[in-house]
Amino acid sequence: MAGPRRIxxxxxxxxxxxxxxxxxxLDETNIQLIGNQLFSLVDEDRRQKIVLDFSNVEYLSSxxxxxxxxxxxxxxxxxxxxxxxxxxxxILEVFKITRLDKLFTxxxxxxxxxxxx
Amino acid sequence: MSAVNDLxxxxxxxxxxxxxxxxxxxxxxxxxxxxxxxxDRDVFGIRLALEEAIVNAIKHGNGMDPDKAVRIWCRxxxxxxxxxxxxxxxxxxxxxxxxxxADENLERPCGRGIMLMRAFMTEISFNSRGNRVTLVKNRTRxx
Numbered sequence: 001m002a003g004p005r006r007i008x009x010x011x012x013x014x015x016x017x018x019x020x021x022x023x024x025x026l027d028e029t030n031i032q033l034i035g036n037q038l039f040s041l042v043d044e045d046r047r048q049k050i051v052l053d054f055s056n057v058e059y060l061s062s063x064x065x066x067x068x069x070x071x072x073x074x075x076x077x078x079x080x081x082x083x084x085x086x087x088x089x090x091i092l093e094v095f096k097i098t099r100l101d102k103l104f105t106x107x108x109x110x111x112x113x114x115x116x117x
Numbered sequence: 118m119s120a121v122n123d124l125x126x127x128x129x130x131x132x133x134x135x136x137x138x139x140x141x142x143x144x145x146x147x148x149x150x151x152x153x154x155x156x157d158r159d160v161f162g163i164r165l166a167l168e169e170a171i172v173n174a175i176k177h178g179n180g181m182d183p184d185k186a187v188r189i190w191c192r193x194x195x196x197x198x199x200x201x202x203x204x205x206x207x208x209x210x211x212x213x214x215x216x217x218x219a220d221e222n223l224e225r226p227c228g229r230g231i232m233l234m235r236a237f238m239t240e241i242s243f244n245s246r247g248n249r250v251t252l253v254k255n256r257t258r259x260x
Contacts, residue, residue, distance in 0.1 A: 062229035090161045097236045098229045099218040
């Protein structure tokens with residue numbers, strides 16, 4: 001994988017848990033890196049069940065939202081499922097304002113995200 | 118308290134169309150508002166709005182052209198922060214930006230930056246050419 005690792009990936013009962021390591025997902029270069037690393041989970045590894053863990057994330061810009069939308073499309077295209085979890089209140093508001101909380105499946109905790117996957 | 122005594126700082130700067138320069142100004146403004154008792158949500162919104170506006174100016178306004186500059190004017194008082202960001206691009210018509218929350222646009226990655234600025238700032242306005250945005254955030258009071 002090119003560039004420094006921006007997400008920690010682990011596998012739990014056939015589900016991939018990808019956890020952002022950054023507090024701020026703002027910088028364009030950083031967002032490109034994160035996007036590429038997330039996309040490779042689908043494009044290269046063909047992972048179909050992915051949980052994105054936001055517990056470290058304090059800031060997220062609209063450019064990052066664009067990457068998440070693309071990831072969602074990629075996962076759906078291979079018949080997979082994508083869920084988000086542990087999103088702090090400020091970031092959740094960003095999803096609600098942009099109505100992306102309707103597009104994405106968002107769960108409070110990692111346990112809840114893993115349920116019935 | 119008079120408006121003059123309220124002033125924390127004011128500056129104007131011209132930066133190249135470069136993300137690192139944009140972030141440096143962002144940090145300078147955020148440093149200034151540390152002395153203002155903005156609550157956490159206000160600070161979150163200000164950082165997000167500055168990021169969106171400066172990236173818009175550098176990327177969409179100036180098209181990352183190294184020969185074009187972004188002018189940033191900032192005034193911080195004990196009650197509010199006001200920032201003007203002007204690029205050298207042709208400008209745009211804000212009304213023509215598609216509504217990103219419409220069902221047909223939900224999966225399209227555009228228009229969300231302006232929407233977030235509107236949601237988190239007290240005031241956001243554009244000049245008629247559409248190459249300058251003014252962001253204002255008044256301090257939220259508990260009661």
